[in-house]
Amino acid sequence: MIRLISILLLVLQVSLFSQFANAAPKLGEAIRYLPVQDGGRIKPYDTFAKEVLEVVYGKKTYKTEAGETAPAYLIVLTWMLSPDSWTSRPLFEVNHLDVKNKLGLDKEKKYFSSNELFTTDKFQNLMQELADRRQSQEKLTPYFQALQRLQNQMIYFRELAAGRLLRIMPNAESDTWLSVAELPEAQQTLFIGISQNVAAYLGALAEKQDIEGAKTSLDSAVLAFQKSIEQIVPQKYAEAHKVGTEVFYNDLHPFRWAYILYIVAALILLFIWIRNLQSGMPLVWTIVLAGFFTHILGFAFRVYLAERPPVTNMYETVVWVSFGVMLFSMVLEKIYKYRVFLLAGTVVGFVCMVIADTAPAVLDPSLQPLEAVLRSSYWLIIHVMTITISYAAFALAFGLGDIGLIYYAIDKDKHAEKIQHITTGVYRAMQIGVAFLAPGIILGGIWADASWGRFWGWDPKETWALIVLLGYIIILHTRLVNWIQNFGMLVAGVLTFNLVIMAWYGVNFVLGAGLHSYGFGAGGVEYVSIFVLVHFIFVGYVFSVKKLSKV
Numbered sequence: 001m002i003r004l005i006s007i008l009l010l011v012l013q014v015s016l017f018s019q020f021a022n023a024a025p026k027l028g029e030a031i032r033y034l035p036v037q038d039g040g041r042i043k044p045y046d047t048f049a050k051e052v053l054e055v056v057y058g059k060k061t062y063k064t065e066a067g068e069t070a071p072a073y074l075i076v077l078t079w080m081l082s083p084d085s086w087t088s089r090p091l092f093e094v095n096h097l098d099v100k101n102k103l104g105l106d107k108e109k110k111y112f113s114s115n116e117l118f119t120t121d122k123f124q125n126l127m128q129e130l131a132d133r134r135q136s137q138e139k140l141t142p143y144f145q146a147l148q149r150l151q152n153q154m155i156y157f158r159e160l161a162a163g164r165l166l167r168i169m170p171n172a173e174s175d176t177w178l179s180v181a182e183l184p185e186a187q188q189t190l191f192i193g194i195s196q197n198v199a200a201y202l203g204a205l206a207e208k209q210d211i212e213g214a215k216t217s218l219d220s221a222v223l224a225f226q227k228s229i230e231q232i233v234p235q236k237y238a239e240a241h242k243v244g245t246e247v248f249y250n251d252l253h254p255f256r257w258a259y260i261l262y263i264v265a266a267l268i269l270l271f272i273w274i275r276n277l278q279s280g281m282p283l284v285w286t287i288v289l290a291g292f293f294t295h296i297l298g299f300a301f302r303v304y305l306a307e308r309p310p311v312t313n314m315y316e317t318v319v320w321v322s323f324g325v326m327l328f329s330m331v332l333e334k335i336y337k338y339r340v341f342l343l344a345g346t347v348v349g350f351v352c353m354v355i356a357d358t359a360p361a362v363l364d365p366s367l368q369p370l371e372a373v374l375r376s377s378y379w380l381i382i383h384v385m386t387i388t389i390s391y392a393a394f395a396l397a398f399g400l401g402d403i404g405l406i407y408y409a410i411d412k413d414k415h416a417e418k419i420q421h422i423t424t425g426v427y428r429a430m431q432i433g434v435a436f437l438a439p440g441i442i443l444g445g446i447w448a449d450a451s452w453g454r455f456w457g458w459d460p461k462e463t464w465a466l467i468v469l470l471g472y473i474i475i476l477h478t479r480l481v482n483w484i485q486n487f488g489m490l491v492a493g494v495l496t497f498n499l500v501i502m503a504w505y506g507v508n509f510v511l512g513a514g515l516h517s518y519g520f521g522a523g524g525v526e527y528v529s530i531f532v533l534v535h536f537i538f539v540g541y542v543f544s545v546k547k548l549s550k551v
Contacts, residue, residue: 025219025244025247027212027215027216027219028201028214028215028216028218028219029073029219030218030219030222030223031045031073031077031194031198031218031219031222032044032045032046032073032247033045033046033243033244033247034168034222034225034226034243035168035237035240035243036048036166036167036168036177037167037168037170037176037177038051038165038167039051039366039368039369040368040369041306041367041368041369042239042240042242042243043243043246043367044243044244044246044247044250045073045166045168046072046073046246046247046250047246047247047250047366047367048076048166049071049072049073049075049076049077050072050073050250051366052072052076052156052160052165053072053075053076054072054360055149055152055153055156056091056092056093056153056156056157057091057092057093057111058093058361060072062075065089074198074201074202076160077195077198078198078199078202079157079160079161080160080161080163080166080180080195081195081198081199083157083161086113086114086157086161087113087114087115088113088115089113090109090111090112090113091111091112091113091114091157092111092112092113092114092117092150092153092154092157093110093111093153094110094111094112094117094146094150095110095146096142096143096146098143098146099126099143099146099147099150102122102125102126103116103117103120103122103123103126104120104122105117114154114157117150117154118154126147126150127147127151129144129147130144130147130148130151142523142525142526145523149361162181163179163180163181164179164180164181165179166179166180167179168180168183168191169183169187169229169233170229170233170236170237170239171233171236172232172233172236186228187225187228187229190221190224190225190228191225193221193224193225194218194221194222194225196221197214197217197218197220197221198218200214200217200218201214201215201217201218242304242305245301245304245305246305246367249298249301249302249305252301254294254295254297254298254301255294255295255298255319255353255356255357256353256357257291257294258291258292258294258295258298258353259291259322259349259350259353259354259357260291261287261288261290261291261294262288262291262326262346262349262350262353263346263347263350264287265284265287265288265291265342265346266343266346266347266350268280268283268284268287269284269339269342269343269346270343272284272339273339273340273343281339284342288326288330288342288346291326292323292326292327292330295319295322295323295326296323298319299319299320299323302316302367305367306367306368306369308370308380309380309381309384309385311380311384311385311388312368312370312380312384313363313364313368314362314363314364314505314508314509315356315363315364315365317384317388317391317504318352318353318355318356318363319352319353319356320385320388320389320392321352321388321389321391321392321395322348322349322352322353322356322392323349323392324388324389324391324392324393324395325345325348325349325352325392325393325395325396325399326345326346326349327392328345328392328393328396328429328432329341329342329344329345329346329348329349329396330342330345332396332425332428332429333345336421336424336425338421338422338424338425340400340403340418340421340422340425341396341400341425343403344396344399344400344402344403344425345396345399347399348395348396348398348399352395359523359524361523362509362523362524379443379447379450382443383440383443383444383447386436386437386439386440386443387436387437387440387441387444387465388504389436390432390433390434390435390436390437390440391433391500391504392433393429393430393432393433393436394429394430394433394468394472394496394497394500395497395500396425396429397425397426397429397430397433397493397496397497398493398494398497400422400425400426400429400490400493401422401426401489401490401491401492401493401494401497402493402494402535402538403422404419404422404423404426404486404490404493405490405491405494405538405539405542407419407422408487408490408542408545408546409541409542409545412487412546419486419490420486422490423486423489423490426489426490426492426493427476427479427489429493430472430475430476430493431476433472434469434472434473434476437465437468437469437472438469440465441462441465441466441469444462444465445462448462460507460511461503461507461508464499464502464503464506464507465503467499467502467503468499468500468503471496471499472496472499475489475492475496487546491539491542491543494535494538494539495535495536495539498532498535501528501532505524505528506528509523509524509525509528510525
């Protein structure tokens with residue numbers, strides 16, 4: 001029965017992917033495939049609209065006053081159609097309490113209109129405060145980061161409403177595409193036709209009348225606009241051949257499917273693990289492999305669309321670490337067959353993927369061109385991917401350490417065998433991590449010598465990578481000479497991961513200093529701090545339980 005279910009799952013997955021791959025644009029959605037130049041690359045209007053709406057509204061879909069969900073590709077275009085109608089609507093997301101206080105906003109509300117935000121003297125005072133902070137060249141605190149986002153929200157909305165943000169036609173004389181406001185008269189007329197058909201489509205949706213006809217008219221207007229551009233700049237417009245694949249990627253959302261499969265596998269495996277069942281593992285392996293191959297599919301899309309390795313920003317490294325966690329857990333599970341390795345891997349892999357998927361303000365999932373310093377795919381692959389895959393092994397050790405400490409807190413004598421298996425996993429995962437981190441640091445030094453003219457300069461990123469390496473080497477050696485036993489190894493698996501958090505997240509998002517500025521970001525400090533604090537408290541609690549058990 002289990003084998004039959006496994007086969008059905010694989011068939012269902014293949015069928016799902018083939019349906020997406022062979023699907024043509026749905027009726028009324030041709031506008032999603034309209035090529036746009038933005039952020040240094042060509043992308044479909046669908047991606048552009050989602051990214052713009054996410055900056056302004058905080059989500060990729062808009063919830064109307066009637067409670068219905070509207071797609072970004074329609075909502076964003078209405079800002080150009082009728083910007084005045086949006087001035088009194090709650091469109092702009094504001095979360096920071098200090099910003100709300102200084103603007104005199106309701107603390108309980110999350111969304112505000114442009115009239116509430118941008119038309120007061122208080123807003124101008126905040127923008128001057130932000131300008132003064134930038135001029136001082138001091139690092140932006142979370143408060144100033146919130147002000148910066150508010151400024152970006154205003155700029156995005158106003159520039160789009162004015163037709164200057166949406167660059168929709170290749171320029172025969174330069175690499176910069178023409179915005180809607182710059183279109184030649186003939187294309188302006190055709191784009192107005194698109195706008196009118198969008199308005200008609202929205203009206204048909206509201207009245208629930210002749211929706212199919214409105215969709216057909218909208219598609220015809222989009223195709224007429226595209227055809228006119230192809231006749232003028234056919235070669236440059238041909239560069240937009242990947243837009244269909246990107247819309248497919250947006251719709252499929254492979255990474256979300258991957259972590260759904262991971263958590264399903266984790267729940268089944270947890271049941272098998274707790275009940276000590278002898279069956280069910282073929283089903284678990286099938287689901288895990290389905291999630292893993294979906295994970296690989298997501299990477300394949302990003303590599304194809306961006307034409308670079310998928311590890312150039314914090315979002316991509318989190319997804320890559322999740323991939324590494326799954327890979328190492330499957331390898332260790334295949335060798336030892338303890339089941340706990342796969343359990344820890346699926347849980348940690350799931351958590352990493354969920355964080356990447358639900359924190360777009362901190363972890364930007366958009367596809368961006370490479371920074372100049374990173375434009376060496378060779379070094380990017382062998383250094384960055386090697387370093388971050390070592391973090392995956394340490395993350396697996398961390399997950400195993402948590403599980404082992406839970407068993408210690410429940411009853412260390414009753415679960416002695418399981419604790420021993422988990423400790424073995426922590427040790428092996430640390431060994432794998434060190435085996436990747438050490439050469440990764442050396443390769444990074446070689447790249448630094450080629451790029452910056454020196455092998456080592458005690459840059460914060462370099463220094464913390466070395467601290468991580470030394471920290472884990474110390475743990476491995478103390479275990480080797482028997483200075484720490486099972487409990488100490490489990491504690492080390494949890495606490496030493498804080499060094500990784502500092503090297504991986506802290507240097508980029510807290511310190512924000514050094515030559516690795518291309519990896520810097522902002523946000524999430526409070527959540528990471530709580531995460532670290534909770535685990536220190538957890539370790540302290542388990543230690544107290546262990547100590548009391550000896551009394």
